[in-house]
Amino acid sequence: MSARERQLAAAKVLMALLSEDLPVASWTLYDVNATLNGQISVSGGTVEQRLMAVQKWADYLGAEITVTRYEKRTGGSVSVTGEIDGVRIYVWSAFPKKELPKTPKAGA
Secondary structure: OOHHHHHHHHHHHHHHHHOOOOOOOEEEEOOOOOOEEEEOOHHHOOHHHHHHHHHHHHHHHOOOEEEEEOOOOOOEEEEEEEEEOOEEEEEEEEEOHHHOOOOOOOOO
């Protein structure tokens, strides 16, 4: 499959995802591997709301949430990775150190 065909497949998956009742994200479609990268913006709500948004994506994708602490920067991210129709989907949100959860689940 060519890079263009992989991107087209990813775009079709994105169109289907946008029709679902899922939290809004800003999307990037990478050209090399046609991964969909969805960022839930820091302006997308409170810490709890953003955690719940990532959790809804995790539930939809049937995947576990990961909490990543950045070593050289303060803070980190909460993310989930899944796959639909051979397209990798990565949804995440950044958190400053003081707001980064210790556990992956909202309210845990």
